[in-house]
Amino acid sequence: MLKAPTATGLVAATSAALLLALSSCATPDAVRQFVSTACEATSQFSPFVQDIADSCIRRKLAERPVTEIADSSGAVTAACKEDIDLAPELLGSLKVLTNYFNALHSLASDQAVTYDKEIDSFAANLQAAVGFPAPATDAVKGLAKFLLDSAASGYQRAHLTSALKAADVDVTTLTNTLGRIAGVEYVRDLDNEQDSLKNRYIDAMRSAGHNDALAFLLQRHWAADLATLQKRRGAALSFQAALAKIQGGHHQLALHAGRWSAAELSKELGPFTASLQTLVKNFQVAAF
Amino acid sequence: MPQMTPDQADELANAALNLKKAVGAFRNTFFATLTEDQREDLQSLAAELGDETDHLTAVAIKLSLADLQQSLTHLRDIAKGVNGAVAHLGELRKVLTVTASLISLGSAIATGDPAGVLSALSSTSAAIRA
Numbered sequence: 001m002l003k004a005p006t007a008t009g010l011v012a013a014t015s016a017a018l019l020l021a022l023s024s025c026a027t028p029d030a031v032r033q034f035v036s037t038a039c040e041a042t043s044q045f046s047p048f049v050q051d052i053a054d055s056c057i058r059r060k061l062a063e064r065p066v067t068e069i070a071d072s073s074g075a076v077t078a079a080c081k082e083d084i085d086l087a088p089e090l091l092g093s094l095k096v097l098t099n100y101f102n103a104l105h106s107l108a109s110d111q112a113v114t115y116d117k118e119i120d121s122f123a124a125n126l127q128a129a130v131g132f133p134a135p136a137t138d139a140v141k142g143l144a145k146f147l148l149d150s151a152a153s154g155y156q157r158a159h160l161t162s163a164l165k166a167a168d169v170d171v172t173t174l175t176n177t178l179g180r181i182a183g184v185e186y187v188r189d190l191d192n193e194q195d196s197l198k199n200r201y202i203d204a205m206r207s208a209g210h211n212d213a214l215a216f217l218l219q220r221h222w223a224a225d226l227a228t229l230q231k232r233r234g235a236a237l238s239f240q241a242a243l244a245k246i247q248g249g250h251h252q253l254a255l256h257a258g259r260w261s262a263a264e265l266s267k268e269l270g271p272f273t274a275s276l277q278t279l280v281k282n283f284q285v286a287a288f
Numbered sequence: 289m290p291q292m293t294p295d296q297a298d299e300l301a302n303a304a305l306n307l308k309k310a311v312g313a314f315r316n317t318f319f320a321t322l323t324e325d326q327r328e329d330l331q332s333l334a335a336e337l338g339d340e341t342d343h344l345t346a347v348a349i350k351l352s353l354a355d356l357q358q359s360l361t362h363l364r365d366i367a368k369g370v371n372g373a374v375a376h377l378g379e380l381r382k383v384l385t386v387t388a389s390l391i392s393l394g395s396a397i398a399t400g401d402p403a404g405v406l407s408a409l410s411s412t413s414a415a416i417r418a
Contacts, residue, residue, distance in 0.1 A: 063331070191305060196334075199315075
């Protein structure tokens with residue numbers, strides 16, 4: 001025989017139901033906020049990618065004789081071919097990452113996943129190169145396959161947990177590679193550019209002899225160029241840090257997927273989301 | 289050696305950039321002592337070192353691990369020696385010796401022959417130490 005519920009029992013049951021309802025509302029909010037910020041962050045870095053090749057071009061131009069008046073674009077472009085060829089691969093990979101986080105946002109919002117269909121052919125044709133190694137290309141292909149499957153099979157919110165766990169290795173690999181390209185290789189390129197530029201200014205200053213007016217102008221130009229390089233360096237390091245936050249936040253999500261505690265998720269994802277927002281602002285002040 | 293690790297590629301790129309900076313500083317310090325051709329040759333070497341991705345990495349991937357480590361050691365020694373020359377050198381004969389060995393290194397890098405580059409790195413390192 002069933003016992004009639006007591007008043008205390010009813011209050012407890014109602015409270016538990018309310019807490020559960022709040023929890024299920026709050027959890028997707030924390031997830032949505034993080035993936036939305038990650039999506040926004042990865043979508044804003046294309047000017048930086050373009051500047052990898054541009055830095056090489058500026059350096060090669062700075063290494064030309066100071067007194068030369070000529071169209072050196074052909075020779076300079078040829079010298080920077082490797083960096084120029086890398087740009088579409090990096091832009092495409094960033095697009096895959098952006099679309100992946102957009103897909104997570106859709107799943108967390110109970111919406112159907114849609115994505116840029118150009119990603120299918122990009123991923124199919126992507127090949128490993130010196131600047132973009134095989135593990136990174138595999139990661140791009142893995143995330144692109146997730147997008148294809150999630151759109152084709154009409155993934156629902158229930159797929160979010162398995163998606164996060166399955167993609168975590170690919171997100172880690174891709175963010176590591178992109179972060180290294182930005183924070184190590186591009187920063188070294190800027191250092192390289194700065195050295196060539198400095199020597200060009202020294203050559204120009206030497207040929208100016210004792211002309212103080214000309215020396216003054218050269219100093220001002222050098223200071224301005226140096227400040228621009230510093231801003232770009234800062235942007236690259238912000239980008240690398242943003243990718244590390246994206247990787248860390250995604251990993252936390254993957255670890256906690258299936259154990260959705262709103263309080264824990266907010267506590268763990270909140271700092272990642274806040275840091276990402278700051279880093280994107282830092283990046284936006286860079287002069288590209 | 290089939291493929292350099294990212295750390296090895298980094299080490300090589302950093303060593304090449306440090307040597308590039310040292311060569312540029314050397315050229316600037318002894319500019320008045322050098323002939324026009326020597327200035328241009330040193331500038332070409334600096335540019336080649338700056339293009340390490342195109343030149344040195346292509347050479348390095350053909351080297352054995354032991355030869356790569358030796359090349360990195362030579363690159364660091366040469367950069368250290370050239371920086372030392374910039375700071376302390378006053379003797380014209382020594383400046384010209386360092387210049388000649390650096391220019392030979394530039395020619396070897398430009399050919400892209402791994403054995404030639406390794407040999408030039410070794411002799412440049414020895415010449416700068418002498």
